[in-house]
Amino acid sequence: MKINNYENTCANFIHTTPCFDQLTEEEKELVEKNQVKVVYKKGENICKQGSFASHIMFLEEGLVKVYLEGNPRNLILTITPSSHLVGLPAIYEGNNTFLYSVSTYVDSTVKMIDINIFKQLIRQNAAFASKIINILNESTAQAYGRFFCLTRKQLHGRLADILLCLSERIFKSEQFNLPLSRNDLGELTSMSTESVIRIMKEFKDDNLIKVSGKTIKILNFEKMYKISEVG
């Protein structure tokens, strides 16, 4: 596995680890009883960095951004699609606050699971804990990949990475409707909005991508891989 590969600089997770499968019937029931389902509209905040974390969130349906608040700009850590857990770092002993903020790109449904129940399950069910460790490790691998991407690659490489990631990992299609603004792409790639726009235009002019409104289509994957690789 190459860490500097675009596959590891990608801003989301690969697998949907079915950690809840590891629970016994009683434990599943315990989770059922100690959760609430909340529906969020597009653009709403699901959790706020630094606030008290009473729940772990499972994104049943939707698309969210996970980000660090910054002044004047945020830093988007990941784009997370449905069927993923969000807020796991909050189960860290001795610090039950959210490390990051999360907000929705589209209307989303979130299962809020009581954090103490979640912690209890980890302490009593090792198979479940093991799956959680898996998820955390995947997240770490992804964080390191992005680390490399953001500190080593320059603008073209960073943007190519994100576009490939969005296409292959998140929307799973060469053409997709992008709910992120150019500013969001900037917060994701750590570059200015103007630079995002300029490089998108370059990609467009070079027939690497096609942009019409919010719709983006990747036309030349080969060259995009190349750009991602070269940096």
Place this chain on the structure above:
Amino acid sequence: MKINNYENTCANFIHTTPCFDQLTEEEKELVEKNQVKVVYKKGENICKQGSFASHIMFLEEGLVKVYLEGNPRNLILTITPSSHLVGLPAIYEGNNTFLYSVSTYVDSTVKMIDINIFKQLIRQNAAFASKIINILNESTAQAYGRFFCLTRKQLHGRLADILLCLSERIFKSEQFNLPLSRNDLGELTSMSTESVIRIMKEFKDDNLIKVSGKTIKILNFEKMYKISEVG
């Protein structure tokens, strides 16, 4: 907790989570029987990114750098002092290779624990798994902090962060003998060696630090905090 605080942009872990305390006597014995103690000299490689991970490492004594290999420069992820586990991300299912390379700054002693035994312990002992989750979450928090530091702060802030971290977290003294070269400091702060030297000189000229040979003493913590904060 502020994520952009230097405390979170620091390049090492805070706590020594005594995860092995959670093991039963038999389990401890199992670990004892399935480990080897290896002594490394200064500058040697403990593990290599991408290679097959047969062991989880516990740094009993020493000081190491954990880094991603890059061409031509590496990216140092953390500086890890003694009594810490290294290589945990390798326990990720389906990919048992090391995410990063590790090499020593000083003579070091490492306990190599069989990875399968380690995985087994996680699957059978939830309290142990829970402690491991804690360690991973701490590592995630630290990675996000550094993420912010490296992408948002500029040179002065980044270097101040690292110097404060080395002093307060790793050497736990206002004066310390630094085994890292200027190049290492560069790979840690994602800046060129020349820039490290230049800014070190500025800090020196401004009486913020005192440098004599390999010894560094922080003279003015107040101003260093300020620089770290402002970026």
Place this chain on the structure above:
DNA sequence: GATAAAAACTGATTCAGATCATAAAAATTA
């Protein structure tokens, strides 16, 4: 203790990418 090699240092130059200023287009809201 001489020689080689690596690390530390310094100044000049270059450049990637941010910032600024402003305009056009699109999306909201009234």
Place this chain on the structure above:
DNA sequence: TAATTTTTATGATCTGAATCAGTTTTTATC
């Protein structure tokens, strides 16, 4: 449908920090 706000776009300018080209100092090796 007009008015307002947000987003996208484009060119000009500026600057932080890398790169380059050296020299000096320290460390390692013979």
